[in-house]
Each structure stands twice: as structure tokens, then as C-alpha cells.
Amino acid sequence: MAKVTLKDLSHSYLKTQSSDADWAIRGVNIDWNDGGAYALLGPSGCGKTTLLNIISGLITPTKGDILFDDKVVSGLNPVERNIAQIFQFPVIYDTMTVYDNLAFPLRNRKIPEEEIKAKVHEIAEMLELSSTLNNRASGLTADGKQKISLGRGLVRSDVNAIMFDEPLTVIDPHLKWILRSKLKELHQKINRTMIYVTHDQTEALTFADQVVVMHEGQIVQTGTPVDLFEKPKHTFVGYFIGSPGMNVLPCQINGSDVIVNGKKIETHQQVKKNNFSKTEVGVRPEFISFSNDGIPVKVLSVSNTGRHKIVDTESESGKIKMIAKSNENIPSGSAFLKFKKEYTYTYGDSWIIE
Amino acid sequence: MNKTVNQKAWFFVIPVFVLVAFNAIIPLMTVVNYAFQETFGNNVFMWEGTRWFKQIMLSERFHASLGRQFLFTFIILFIQIPLGIAIALTMPKEGLGVPVCLVLMSMPLLIPWNVVGAMWNIFALPDIGFLGHSLNALGFDYNFTQQIGDAWFTTILMDVWHWTSLVVLLSYAGLRSIQPAYYQAAEIDGASRWAVFTKIELPKMKKVLTIAILLRFMDSFMIYTEPFVLTGGGPGNATAFLSIDLVKMALGQFDLGPAAAMSLIYFFIVLLVCWVFYTLMMRNEEKS
Numbered sequence: 001m002a003k004v005t006l007k008d009l010s011h012s013y014l015k016t017q018s019s020d021a022d023w024a025i026r027g028v029n030i031d032w033n034d035g036g037a038y039a040l041l042g043p044s045g046c047g048k049t050t051l052l053n054i055i056s057g058l059i060t061p062t063k064g065d066i067l068f069d070d071k072v073v074s075g076l077n078p079v080e081r082n083i084a085q086i087f088q089f090p091v092i093y094d095t096m097t098v099y100d101n102l103a104f105p106l107r108n109r110k111i112p113e114e115e116i117k118a119k120v121h122e123i124a125e126m127l128e129l130s131s132t133l134n135n136r137a138s139g140l141t142a143d144g145k146q147k148i149s150l151g152r153g154l155v156r157s158d159v160n161a162i163m164f165d166e167p168l169t170v171i172d173p174h175l176k177w178i179l180r181s182k183l184k185e186l187h188q189k190i191n192r193t194m195i196y197v198t199h200d201q202t203e204a205l206t207f208a209d210q211v212v213v214m215h216e217g218q219i220v221q222t223g224t225p226v227d228l229f230e231k232p233k234h235t236f237v238g239y240f241i242g243s244p245g246m247n248v249l250p251c252q253i254n255g256s257d258v259i260v261n262g263k264k265i266e267t268h269q270q271v272k273k274n275n276f277s278k279t280e281v282g283v284r285p286e287f288i289s290f291s292n293d294g295i296p297v298k299v300l301s302v303s304n305t306g307r308h309k310i311v312d313t314e315s316e317s318g319k320i321k322m323i324a325k326s327n328e329n330i331p332s333g334s335a336f337l338k339f340k341k342e343y344t345y346t347y348g349d350s351w352i353i354e
Numbered sequence: 355m356n357k358t359v360n361q362k363a364w365f366f367v368i369p370v371f372v373l374v375a376f377n378a379i380i381p382l383m384t385v386v387n388y389a390f391q392e393t394f395g396n397n398v399f400m401w402e403g404t405r406w407f408k409q410i411m412l413s414e415r416f417h418a419s420l421g422r423q424f425l426f427t428f429i430i431l432f433i434q435i436p437l438g439i440a441i442a443l444t445m446p447k448e449g450l451g452v453p454v455c456l457v458l459m460s461m462p463l464l465i466p467w468n469v470v471g472a473m474w475n476i477f478a479l480p481d482i483g484f485l486g487h488s489l490n491a492l493g494f495d496y497n498f499t500q501q502i503g504d505a506w507f508t509t510i511l512m513d514v515w516h517w518t519s520l521v522v523l524l525s526y527a528g529l530r531s532i533q534p535a536y537y538q539a540a541e542i543d544g545a546s547r548w549a550v551f552t553k554i555e556l557p558k559m560k561k562v563l564t565i566a567i568l569l570r571f572m573d574s575f576m577i578y579t580e581p582f583v584l585t586g587g588g589p590g591n592a593t594a595f596l597s598i599d600l601v602k603m604a605l606g607q608f609d610l611g612p613a614a615a616m617s618l619i620y621f622f623i624v625l626l627v628c629w630v631f632y633t634l635m636m637r638n639e640e641k642s
Contacts, residue, residue, distance in 0.1 A: 058541065078538075079544040084542065085538065085542050091535050093553045094558075095553065104543055104545070105542075105543040105544055108546065108549065152539075153542075
């Protein structure tokens with residue numbers, strides 16, 4: 001068990017780098033506290049898997065350091081770092097039984113056979129694999145195989161962290177939910193640092209206490225699911241999390257006034273400086289309501305999801321989505337929108353203006 | 355689900371049927387025809403029953419060439435399969451080395467078989483050939499045209515040179531299809547290089563290796579052109595493998611009946627060995 005720290009970490013798959021786009025990961029600084037459940041969330045190709053492989057030691061980063069409990073481990077191989085990793089699709093040793101699969105990492109570490117037996121049975125019990133211990137692993141279903149991959153990580157009693165790289169990709173939807181709650185339960189039981197990589201916001205938000213959002217090789221925000229929803233620090237977090245995502249509208253900043261479509265609006269923060277090339281206002285559809293005065297829009301369409309209505313409107317500076325109660329009357333044609341002040345933020349060059 | 359009954363669709367099968375008939379069924383049936391009869395030409399045939407089969411099965415000459423054939427096939431499989439896997443494992447996985455290696459590996463496979471035989475014949479000639487002359491210069495008493503051991507050595511070396519590439523290419527394809535996650539997981543599990551080979555690579559290569567072994571078995575069991583050009587079956591009958599012996603009997607001695615019977619026995623041996631081997635290799639596959 002350990003605290004994992006990443007310090008000024010950058011990685012590129014190219015030999016020489018000329019622009020930001022050449023870096024798979026750039027300038028990552030983060031602490032993963034001991035025993036925490038983290039999700040690493042981001043779209044495909046944002047550098048999540050690279051970051052994970054750097055922590056486990058499968059990739060050596062171009063720049064920066066990895067520390068376990070304040071000890072630099074950058075030069076160590078995966079075995080020495082003692083981490084467990086579960087991959088996108090189940091990795092099992094086809095010719096071995098379930099028992100031999102689970103015992104494999106221990107046998108490689110020359111642990112006495114009685115100790116292995118006790119440990120394997122304990123883990124099999126925990127993962128509900130006991131009844132299949134003597135079967136050939138290749139005969140199991142996808143979720144059974146994924147449990148074996150997980151089990152091979154758990155049998156080592158001293159792993160520093162367990163990492164999941166989109167582990168539910170090949171699992172049937174109805175089993176996904178079960179396996180996910182199993183993971184959550186497991187985390188509470190064994191209390192190890194777990195890092196869970198995914199591009200699915202539901203998986204991330206339900207699994208983790210802390211969600212780390214990545215975008216184009218950078219960490220854009222770390223926080224609880226509520227933080228990410230209520231106060232996105234980057235416009236990307238705004239529209240990647242939530243359904244539908246945050247509305248982002250261009251705005252002008254005049255002194256301390258924020259102006260959208262020629263209308264002054266009130267935002268959460270006091271804007272002091274203004275030296276950005278691009279300024280925007282972000283507000284989630286949940287925090288918009290119809291009013292008698294505000295941003296003038298044209299109502300385009302209404303779709304009813306049952307729980308609420310999603311209203312598409314168009315203003316001078318772009319489309320705005322809003323969420324209304326399912327019994328609310330939606331005006332047709334022209335209307336005015338009001339943004340809730342506490343949840344309306346201004347962004348400079350995509351980052352929140354503090 | 356209701357199937358539409360349309361017997362006219364059988365017409366579409368006719369072209370394939372005709373093709374198969376001309377290139378397989380008719381020639382095979384001709385051989386069967388010869389195997390049970392005696393002929394003196396002019397299309398006159400006399401019924402002989404199973405006489406030719408009995409004669410072949412009891413013939414020492416057939417036993418000897420069958421024995422040579424099995425020995426040859428086992429030796430080349432024993433060399434080519436492990437060697438092929440070993441070469442595939444050491445081939446580069448990315449970069450310019452990949453196409454270079456693949457092209458180099460394919461070269462021997464592209465050379466016509468009689469050219470291979472002729473090449474090796476000249477290459478191995480004891481007085482002027484590079485191999486033969488060098489071996490003699492190094493003090494070995496080497497002469498593949500006169501010494502049985504040297505003839506076998508040269509034939510096997512030629513076959514290894516000609517066909518190991520096939521095993522390499524198949525193994526390489528099998529290795530490349532293994533997802534990197536398997537290697538990463540093994541690295542995290544602390545597996546040794548040997549464990550990675552026996553627990554991941556070999557099981558994942560099982561299917562391509564089955565194909566490689568089958569192809570190499572069949573081809574080497576039916577080998578004709580290369581040893582015919584290289585040694586002509588000699589010295590004596592030392593390298594007269596089944597097909598060389600068969601051609602001698604059919605075209606040299608014009609014993610059409612016994613030769614036809616021998617062809618059929620030969621054919622059934624190949625079929626039987628392939629079937630047994632394939633069934634054994636795949637018996638666990640169907641369960642899972």
C-alpha cells in the first residue's frame with residue numbers, strides 16, 4: 001500500500017517533439033492517496049492508458065518522476081513496483097486451470113506452495129470463483145475471466161496499487177453493473193489504492209471518490225463527482241460530464257461586467273483580470289430557467305425524457321440547451337432565459353477564471 | 355423459418371462439380387481402375403482383384419522406401435518446427451527490419467523446386483561446389499553422390515533451407531496476433547521469459563503451428579522434385595523416397611498395376627496421419 005505521486009510527468013512516443021500535440025502526456029502533477037478509489041476519465045486517445053502504464057512501469061516516461069510513498073520508483077520494473085493491473089480485455093493463461101492462473105504470480109515469486117494454496121482459496125472465495133478453481137480458465141465467460149485477471153492482482157498481499165484499464169469493455173451490460181459494485185465492495189474490504197481508467201462517466205462517477213479528468217494529455221480537473229458537476233474548472237469537463245453537457249457561450253468582459261448577446265449577466269466569480277484571447281460563459285442546462293427577462297432565444301425543439309424535458313433553443317451567439325421539469329409549460333417561439341448565478345462561470349482560454 | 359424449395363439451384367453446382375471431376379475424381383478413379391487390373395496396352399484389361407495391393411504390402415522395396423520416407427519427414431519436422439519458431443521469436447517486431455526480414459524469409463519459398471534441386475546439386479558438388487569443396491578443404495570426406503550419409507545430410511539441409519521459412523512466416527503471424535496486454539500482464543505477474551513462451555506464446559500459436567506441421571508433413575511426405583534433381587534417389591536407393599520409387603515403378607518399369615496400388619496406399623497413409631494428427635491437436639479446442 002502506498003501513496004502514489006506523479007511529478008512533472010510528460011511522455012511522448014516520438015523521438016523529438018515540436019508542438020504540444022506530440023506529447024501523449026504533458027506536465028502531469030498529482031497525488032493518489034493511499035487507499036483511495038480514483039477514476040481517470042477522458043475520451044479515447046487523451047493519454048489515460050499511457051499514464052496508467054507509466055505508473056505500473058510498462059512505459060518509461062520521457063520526463064518527470066513517479067514516487068511511491070515519497071520514494072522515487074521511476075527506474076524500477078513492474079515487478080519491483082509491485083502493482084497489479086487489469087486490462088481492457090481479460091488476460092488469462094489459456095492452458096492453465098483457474099487455480100494455476102491465480103497461483104501464477106505467487107509461484108513466479110517463489111512463495112511456498114501451502115501459502116499459495118491458502119491465499120488462492122481466500123481470493124477465490126472473495127471473487128466467487130471457488131467452484132471453478134479446477135476448471136480450465138479458457139472455458140469461463142468473459143466476466144469470469146476478468147475476475148481471474150483481477151484475482152491475479154489481489155493474491156499478492158502487498159501490492160502498492162491496483163489499476164484498471166477500462167476493465168468492463170467486453171462485459172455484458174447487465175453483468176457490468178454487478179461487477180462494478182463488486183469492485184466497489186472490494187475496495188472497501190481491502191482498502192488499497194485503486195485507479196480506474198474509463199471513458200464512461202457513469203462508471204467513473206459511481207466507482208470513484210475522486211475523479212481525475214484528462215484532456216489532450218493534461219489533467220484538467222481532479223475532484224469529487226459533485227465538484228465536477230457543479231464547478232467544472234475547464235470547459236471540457238463541462239461538456240464531457242453531464243448529459244446534456246454544459247452550455248458554453250462566447251462572452252465579452254467589460255471591466256467586471258460579463259456580457260452575453262449584449263446582455264449583462266451575473267456569474268459566480270468576480271472577474272478581475274482580462275488578458276485572454278477567448279472568453280466564454282459556461283452554465284449547465286440544469287441551472288437555466290425561463291423568465292420574463294434575460295437572454296433572448298428562439299425555442300427550437302423539446303424532447304421529453306420522462307423525468308424532465310430537454311429544450312433546445314437558439315440565441316444570437318449559439319445554441320443553448322436547458323432542462324425543464326416534465327410538467328412545465330414550454331413557451332413556443334421567442335422566450336428569455338435566466339442563468340442561476342451560483343452555477344454560472346466565466347472561462348478564459350477554456351480555463352475557469354478564478 | 356420456412357426455406358424456399360428450389361431444386362433448380364443444383365444447376366449452380368454443376369461448374370464446380372465438373373471442375374472437381376476433371377482435376378480430382380476422374381484421375382483418381384483411373385488410378386483405382388489400374389490398381390485392380392492388369393493391362394498390356396491397347397486398352398485391354400484383365401481383372402486382378404487385390405493382387406497388386408497384397409504384392410505392395412508384402413514388398414520389401416515398399417517397406418524400405420516407406421521407412422526412408424518416415425525417417426526423412428520426422429527429421430525435417432524435428433528441425434524445421436523448432437528452428438522456425440526460434441527464428442520467428444528473434445525477428446524484429448517493428449521498423450524497417452520487418453519488411454526486410456519478411457522478404458528475405460519468403461525468397462526460398464519462391465524458387466521453383468527443380469531449381470532448388472539443381473542449385474543444391476551444384477552447390478554441393480565435391481570438386482567444384484562451394485559447399486562440397488569447402489567441406490573437403492576443411493578435411494571432411496564429403497561426397498553426396500557416393501556416400502549415403504552425405505546424401506541424406508545434403509537432402510535434409512536443402513529441405514531445411516527451402517521450407518523453414520514457411521514455419522517462420524506462420525509462427526511470426528501467430529506471434530504478432532498476440533495482444534500486447536498479455537506480455538504486460540506477464541511482466542506484472544513476474545513471469546520468466548521461458549514462462550512467457552510456454553504459457554502465452556506457444557498456446558496462442560497452437561493453431562498456426564498445427565497448420566505448419568500439417569503442411570510440412572504433407573509436403574515432405576510427398577517430396578519428389580528436389581531429391582530427384584539432387585541425388586536421383588541415390589546413391590543406390592538411399593534417398594529413393596516414396597514418390598521417387600513410385601515414379602520408377604510406374605514410368606521406369608511400366609508396372610502400372612502395382613504402381614496404382616502403391617499410389618492408393620500412399621494416399622491413404624497421408625490422409626490417415628493428417629486426420630489423426632489434426633484430431634489430436636484439436637480435441638481440447640471444441641470443448642471450450
